[in-house]
Amino acid sequence: MSNKVVRDKNWWKESIIYQIYPWSFKDSNGDGIGDLQGIISKLDYIKSLGIDMVWLNPIYKSPNDDNGYDISDYYDIMREMGTMEDFDTLVKELHDRKIRLMMDIIVNHTSDEHPWFADARQSRENPYYSYYHWWPAEKGKPPRRYSHFDPAGNAWSYNKATDSYYLHYFSEKMPDLSWENPDVRKAIYDIMRFWFNKGIDGFRMDAICYISKDTTWPEVEEIVKEKYRSDWSAYYAHGPHLHEYLQEMHRETLDRPDVTTLAEASGITKDEALLFVKEDRKELHMLYHFEGVQLGFAKEGYKRLEPGGLNLPEMKQLYTDWNNVFAEGGWGTIYLGTHDQPRMVTRWGNDEEQYREISAKLLITFLLTMRATPIFYYGDELGMTNIRFEKIEDYKDIETINMYKYVKSQGGDTERFLKDAQITGRDNGRTPFQWDESPNAGFTTGKPWLKINDNYKFINAAAQDRDERSILRYFRQLVLLRKHKPVLTYGAYELLDPDHPQVYTYTRTLDEEKLLIVLNFSKEEVLYKLPFVLDIDTEPLVNNMLSFRLENNEITLSPYQALIFGPLPTELQPLRDEAQALVEEQPSGKMKEKNSSLESNELAI
Ligand code: NOJ
Numbered sequence: 343m344s345n346k347v348v349r350d351k352n353w354w355k356e357s358i359i360y361q362i363y364p365w366s367f368k369d370s371n372g373d374g375i376g377d378l379q380g381i382i383s384k385l386d387y388i389k390s391l392g393i394d395m396v397w398l399n400p401i402y403k404s405p406n407d408d409n410g411y412d413i414s415d416y417y418d419i420m421r422e423m424g425t426m427e428d429f430d431t432l433v434k435e436l437h438d439r440k441i442r443l444m445m446d447i448i449v450n451h452t453s454d455e456h457p458w459f460a461d462a463r464q465s466r467e468n469p470y471y472s473y474y475h476w477w478p479a480e481k482g483k484p485p486r487r488y489s490h491f492d493p494a495g496n497a498w499s500y501n502k503a504t505d506s507y508y509l510h511y512f513s514e515k516m517p518d519l520s521w522e523n524p525d526v527r528k529a530i531y532d533i534m535r536f537w538f539n540k541g542i543d544g545f546r547m548d549a550i551c552y553i554s555k556d557t558t559w560p561e562v563e564e565i566v567k568e569k570y571r572s573d574w575s576a577y578y579a580h581g582p583h584l585h586e587y588l589q590e591m592h593r594e595t596l597d598r599p600d601v602t603t604l605a606e607a608s609g610i611t612k613d614e615a616l617l618f619v620k621e622d623r624k625e626l627h628m629l630y631h632f633e634g635v636q637l638g639f640a641k642e643g644y645k646r647l648e649p650g651g652l653n654l655p656e657m658k659q660l661y662t663d664w665n666n667v668f669a670e671g672g673w674g675t676i677y678l679g680t681h682d683q684p685r686m687v688t689r690w691g692n693d694e695e696q697y698r699e700i701s702a703k704l705l706i707t708f709l710l711t712m713r714a715t716p717i718f719y720y721g722d723e724l725g726m727t728n729i730r731f732e733k734i735e736d737y738k739d740i741e742t743i744n745m746y747k748y749v750k751s752q753g754g755d756t757e758r759f760l761k762d763a764q765i766t767g768r769d770n771g772r773t774p775f776q777w778d779e780s781p782n783a784g785f786t787t788g789k790p791w792l793k794i795n796d797n798y799k800f801i802n803a804a805a806q807d808r809d810e811r812s813i814l815r816y817f818r819q820l821v822l823l824r825k826h827k828p829v830l831t832y833g834a835y836e837l838l839d840p841d842h843p844q845v846y847t848y849t850r851t852l853d854e855e856k857l858l859i860v861l862n863f864s865k866e867e868v869l870y871k872l873p874f875v876l877d878i879d880t881e882p883l884v885n886n887m888l889s890f891r892l893e894n895n896e897i898t899l900s901p902y903q904a905l906i907f908g909p910l911p912t913e914l915q916p917l918r919d920e921a922q923a924l925v926e927e928q929p930s931g932k933m934k935e936k937n938s939s940l941e942s943n944e945l946a947i
């Protein structure tokens with residue numbers, strides 16, 4: 343690892359982030375919707391996870407077309423979530439427990455019920471008209487722009503009073519702000535400072551790469567097809583003044599060591615990531631890309647997965663390439679689930695009963711041993727799974743509902759759409775947290791706003807708290823391990839066996855310490871040749887199973903087995919092919935098979 347990275351140590355690189363979707367964490371007043379008092383009542387649980395920072399999805403005043411991503415007042419709290427007093431209590435109580443708070447902020451668009459837009463849409467002369475993007479109807483139809491949430495896929499909606507079309511990259515209730523207007527930028531910086539002054543520690547910045555637009559409004563459909571392979575997000579993320587605005591935002595609001603930012607970077611590639619987060623650029627601190635979570639998407643259909651499952655060599659290469667982006671500067675993040683993604687164990691592990699626990703532990707091991715700030719989504723620590731709704735009426739998510747309408751209006755295959763949504767639909771990740779075995783999983787005494795997964799009877803926090811070998815206990819121990827071993831945060835990462843189709847192996851090295859991580863991402867037992875010669879008595883430092891079998895430098899890896907070995911001497915070099923052949927010629931060593939487990943064979947920390 344280069345000295346540079348050591349010199350640039352800081353708290354947000356060392357943090358583990360836990361994302362809370364407030365709608366679904368804990369309801370305190372029986373209306374079926376999670377709220378701030380609910381979160382406050384569960385702070386000791388959150389503390390028990392060992393995480394450092396909570397990312398809270400939006401709680402500002404909102405008509406909730408998109409569950410708070412449509413803000414109607416940036417200075418007030420959504421009625422469903424509670425009051426400003428509750429918010430202040432939450433900040434204080436989190437800080438008392440040494441947990442930081444990262445708020446979600448949405449500045450690409452507002453709600454159409456925000457007073458700015460309510461005014462803007464009255465007349466072209468209204469001072470707020472220029473807060474948004476418009477296409478005057480006398481110029482004919484606007485050039486095509488795609489909307490992520492519009493049932494017709496059209497990002498322009500007609501407004502009668504002004505005889506013009508307004509732009510909305512998301513739903514028609516979410517008009518895009520015009521960052522080209524300096525008054526808009528100033529108003530946003532005021533908002534950010536207001537929340538920093540309330541004591542928050544950072545912002546997760548929604549759709550931030552979309553803020554700058556080419557306001558000459560060229561026809562771009564062909565360019566999008568060719569240059570961006572029909573990915574409108576990528577086109578939207580390449581506005582002409584984006585970095586200028588981010589640098590201004592930094593100067594105005596972020597030039598202080600006690601805050602951090604996390605950019606939602608859909609449409610951003612490896613080549614460009616450092617433009618956002620390299621220290622000397624003075625823009626943002628961290629970003630999260632979408633290339634990982636979009637692996638395996640088919641070209642046809644909407645968020646449809648290719649048949650055939652995970653292509654592990656491709657995944658390994660992708661995460662390795664992203665690691666390398668930040669080798670000399672900037673800093674990465676790693677995640678497998680958010681409120682926009684399905685449950686990680688369903689999508690990246692295996693939620694069949696016999697594999698669910700073990701594969702959830704494997705994914706936790708992966709996230710906590712990579713060189714990037716890990717982001718967990720509430721419920722990951724329990725191995726919560728996709729709910730797999732059967733009918734469109736069960737969904738509450740605007741994306742799924744409007745895409746369904748779109749597919750239907752095109753005469754498309756709605757059955758197939760529903761099948762795909764069972765795997766990738768966002769509501770899978772939004773079902774209420776499963777606290778205990780009591781009715782409604784202990785989430786609410788009322789009717790939950792979104793159905794609760796029936797499997798709460800056996801997948802819940804209370805049961806896992808009691809069970810020494812649960813996913814929850816494993817999660818807490820691995821979090822501790824990461825906190826106590828700087829090599830897991832700052833150590834250099836090296837991928838081994840890149841082409842192995844089932845096993846993901848890498849090392850982390852810092853100063854005198856080297857760890858070897860071996861993850862069997864498949865549901866098959868794999869006889870795996872180790873890339874290092876390990877002593878026959880070697881015990882794994884971490885094992886997500888009880889069994890461990892090493893013979894002739896080969897491990898019999900059970901399905902989804904995850905192992906961490908170390909500390910190994912740093913000078914140890916991975917075996918290349920010739921050396922491997924020599925090992926194979928040796929007479930067979932003694933066979934070793936014994937029980938080991940994370941609990942017994944410690945985490946000497
Ligand atoms: C990204 C957010 O994560 C997502 O939930 C939301 O729907 C869109 N941005 C629009 O704000």
Ligand code: CA
Nearest residue numbers: 369371375377
């Ligand atoms: Ca409530």
